[in-house]
Amino acid sequence: xxxxxxxxxxxxxxxxxxxxxxxxxxxxxxxxxxxxxxxxxxxxxxxxxxxxxxxxxxxxxxxxxxxxxxxxxxxxxxxxxxxxxxxxxxxxxxxxxxxxxxxxxxxxxxxxxxxxxxxxxxxxxxxxxxxxxxxxxxxxxxxxxxxxxxxxxxxxxxxxxxxxxxxxxxxxxxxxxxxxxxxxxxxxxxxxxxxxxxxxxxxxxxxxxxxxxxxxxxxxxxxxxxxxxxxxxxxxxxxxxxxxxxxxxxxxxxxxxxxxxxxxxxxxxxx
Amino acid sequence: xxxxxxxxxxxxxxxxxxxxxxxxxxxxxxxxxxxxxxxxxxxxxxxxxxxxxxxxxxxxxxxxxxxxxxxxxxxxxxxxxxxxxxxxxxxxxxxxxxxxxxxxxxxxxxxxxxxxxxxxxxxxxxxxxxxxxxxxxxxxxxxxxxxxxxxxxxxxxxxxxxxxxxxxxxxxxxxxxxxxxxxxxxxxxxxxxxxxxxxxxxxxxxxxxxxxxxxxxxxxxxxxxxxxxxxxxxxxxxxxxxxxxxxxxxxxxxxxxxxxxxxxxxxxxxxxxxxxxxxxxxx
Numbered sequence: 251x252x253x254x255x256x257x258x259x260x261x262x263x264x265x266x267x268x269x270x271x272x273x274x275x276x277x278x279x280x281x282x283x284x285x286x287x288x289x290x291x292x293x294x295x296x297x298x299x300x301x302x303x304x305x306x307x308x309x310x311x312x313x314x315x316x317x318x319x320x321x322x323x324x325x326x327x328x329x330x331x332x333x334x335x336x337x338x339x340x341x342x343x344x345x346x347x348x349x350x351x352x353x354x355x356x357x358x359x360x361x362x363x364x365x366x367x368x369x370x371x372x373x374x375x376x377x378x379x380x381x382x383x384x385x386x387x388x389x390x391x392x393x394x395x396x397x398x399x400x401x402x403x404x405x406x407x408x409x410x411x412x413x414x415x416x417x418x419x420x421x422x423x424x425x426x427x428x429x430x431x432x433x434x435x436x437x438x439x440x441x442x443x444x445x446x447x448x449x450x451x452x453x454x455x456x457x458x459x460x461x462x463x464x465x466x467x468x469x470x471x472x473x474x475x476x477x478x479x480x481x482x483x484x485x486x487x488x489x490x491x492x493x494x495x496x497x498x499x500x501x502x503x504x505x506x507x508x509x510x511x512x513x514x515x516x517x518x519x520x521x
Numbered sequence: 522x523x524x525x526x527x528x529x530x531x532x533x534x535x536x537x538x539x540x541x542x543x544x545x546x547x548x549x550x551x552x553x554x555x556x557x558x559x560x561x562x563x564x565x566x567x568x569x570x571x572x573x574x575x576x577x578x579x580x581x582x583x584x585x586x587x588x589x590x591x592x593x594x595x596x597x598x599x600x601x602x603x604x605x606x607x608x609x610x611x612x613x614x615x616x617x618x619x620x621x622x623x624x625x626x627x628x629x630x631x632x633x634x635x636x637x638x639x640x641x642x643x644x645x646x647x648x649x650x651x652x653x654x655x656x657x658x659x660x661x662x663x664x665x666x667x668x669x670x671x672x673x674x675x676x677x678x679x680x681x682x683x684x685x686x687x688x689x690x691x692x693x694x695x696x697x698x699x700x701x702x703x704x705x706x707x708x709x710x711x712x713x714x715x716x717x718x719x720x721x722x723x724x725x726x727x728x729x730x731x732x733x734x735x736x737x738x739x740x741x742x743x744x745x746x747x748x749x750x751x752x753x754x755x756x757x758x759x760x761x762x763x764x765x766x767x768x769x770x771x772x773x774x775x776x777x778x779x780x781x782x783x784x785x786x787x788x789x790x791x792x793x794x795x796x797x798x799x800x801x802x803x804x
Contacts, residue, residue, distance in 0.1 A: 255605070255622060255625040255626045259625055259628060262632065262636060262640050265640045266636070266639075266640065269643070315539060319536045327533065336544070339547070343550075345787070346551075347724075347726070347727070347780070347784060349727045349757050350554060350781055353757055353761045353773055354553065356761045357761065357764075357774070358553070384547070384550065388547060415529055416529065447634065447727075452761065479731070482635075482638070482732050483732035487643070495639070499635070499636050503632070510631035513631075514624055
C-alpha cells in the first residue's frame with residue numbers, strides 16, 4: 251500500500267511527460283527558450299519560467315528577515331509559554347489559503363502598490379511577490395523555529411559555561427547546529443511559493459513577457475502556475491495548446507521537485 | 522555584563538522587532554478579512570442561495586459544495602493514508618525503503634496543487650469519464666491531502682509509548698490484532714489531527730478544482746455523480762474579479778471570512794488534538 255505514493259509521483263510525472271511530447275516534438279528546445287507565447291501559433295516558456303523565479307525571489311527577500319529573525323527570537327528569547335502561543339498562531343496563519351490572499355491582493359494590495367509607486371497598474375511582479383512572501387511566512391518561521399529549538403541544551407550550556415554571551419552562543423553554537431533545518435524550511439517554503447496559483451494569478455498582471463530591464467519589479471508578468479491557472483480551462487484536454495500547458499507543468503514539476511529535494515536533503519541531516 | 526553590551530541589546534531588540542512585525546502582519550491580514558467580511562455576514566447570508574450572480578443573496582450552496590468536496594476527499598483518503606502509515610510503521614522493516622517512502626511523501630506534499638488539477642482531470646475526468654464534476658474534484662483533493670493525513674498518522678503511531686506494544690506482545694497478540702486493538706485505539710487523537718488538517722487543506726484549495734469540479738451558477742446541489750458543484754473558493758475567485766461591482770466584492774469578503782473561519786476552526790481543532798496526543802505519549 252505504501253507504494254501508492256510512488257505510483258502517484260511516478261504517475262504525475264509520467265503523465266506530464268507523455269502529454270508534453272507533442273509540443274516538445276514540434277518545437278524542441280525552442281519551447282524552453284522561446285520568448286513568445288501566442289496560443290495557436292508559437293509556445294515559448296521562458297517568460298513564465300522567468301516570472302516564477304522572479305516572484306519567488308521577491309517573496310524570499312521579503313520573508314527571510316522576518317521569518318528567520320522571528321524564529322531565532324521565538325526559540326531563544328521567549329518563555330516556553332510565549333513560544334507556544336507564537337507557534338500556535340503561526341500554524342493557524344499557515345492555514346490561510348491562497349484564495350484569501352488573492353482576494354486581499356485584488357481588492358487592496360494592487361491598489362496600494364499602484365498608489366505608493368505611482369503606477370498605471372498595480373498588478374506587478376512586486377505585488378505578487380509581496381503577497382507570496384506573507385503567505386509563506388508562517389510556514390518558514392515555524393519550521394525554522396523547530397530546527398533551532400531542536401538543538402540540544404548541552405550545546406547551549408557548554409557555550410555559556412565557556413563565558414560566551416547569549417548572542418555569541420546563538421551565533422556560534424545554536425545556528426550552525428540548526429542550519430540544515432533552517433535551510434530545509436526555506437527551500438520547502440520557496441517550493442510552496444513557486445507552485446502557488448490563485449494568489450499569483452490574480453495580481454501578477456498576466457503578461458507573458460520578460461520585463462525590460464529584467465529586474466523591473468513594477469512590470470506585469472506571468473508565472474508558470476498562473477499561466478496554467480488562466481489557460482487550463484480554455485485549452486482543456488486536447489490540442490497543441492494543452493500539450494504546451496502540460497509541458498509548462500512538467501517544467502514546474504522539475505523546479506519545485508528540485509527545491510523540495512534540496513530541502514529534504516537538508517532536513518534529513520537534522521533528523 | 523552581557524546584557525548591558527550595546528550590541529547584544531541592539532540585536533536582541535532587532536530580532537524582537539522582526540518577530541513583532543511578522544505577527545502584526547498576519548494579525549492585520551486576519552483583521553482586514555474580518556473587518557471587511559463581518560458586515561456582510563448574517564443569518565440570511567449563511568442560509569440563502571446566491572442570486573444576481575453572487576452580488577446578493579447568500580452562500581448556502583457554495584458552503585455545501587465546499588463541504589461535499591472536503592468530506593468526500595477525506596473519506597477516500599482516510600483508509601489509504603491509514604493503511605500506508607500502518608504498513609510503514611508496523612510491517613516495513615527496511616530502513617532504506619522507509620526513507621524512500623518518507624522522501625516520496627514529502628515530495629508529494631510539496632507538489633503544486635495545480636498539477637494535481639491538470640493530471641487529475643485527465644485521469645478522472647477524461648479517462649474515467651467523470652468530466653467536470655464533484656466526483657473528479659473529490660478524487661483530486663483526496664490525492665492532494667494524502668500526504669497530510671499519512672504524515673500525521675505516522676507521527677502519531679511512532680509516538681506511541683513502547684510499553685503499549687510490549688504489553689500487547691506479552692499478551693501474544695498477532696501483528697494484525699495489535700493494530701486493531703492497540704495501535705489504532707491508542708493513536709486516535711493523531712488520526713483526528715490528521716483528518717482535521719486534511720479537511721482544512723481541502724477546504725481552502727482552489728487551483729486544483731476550479732476547472733475540474735466547480736460551476737459558478739446553474740447547479741445548487743449535485744444530483745448525479747457527474748454534476749459540478751458551486752464552492753466557496755471559486756465563488757470568491759469569480760466575485761473578487763468583479764472590481765466594478767462593490768456589492769459583489771463585498772460578498773467575496775463575506776464568503777472569504779466564512780472560509781477563513783472554517784479553516785481556522787479545523788486547524789485549531791487539530792492543534793488541540795495534537796496537544797492531547799503529546800500528553801498521552803508523555804504518560
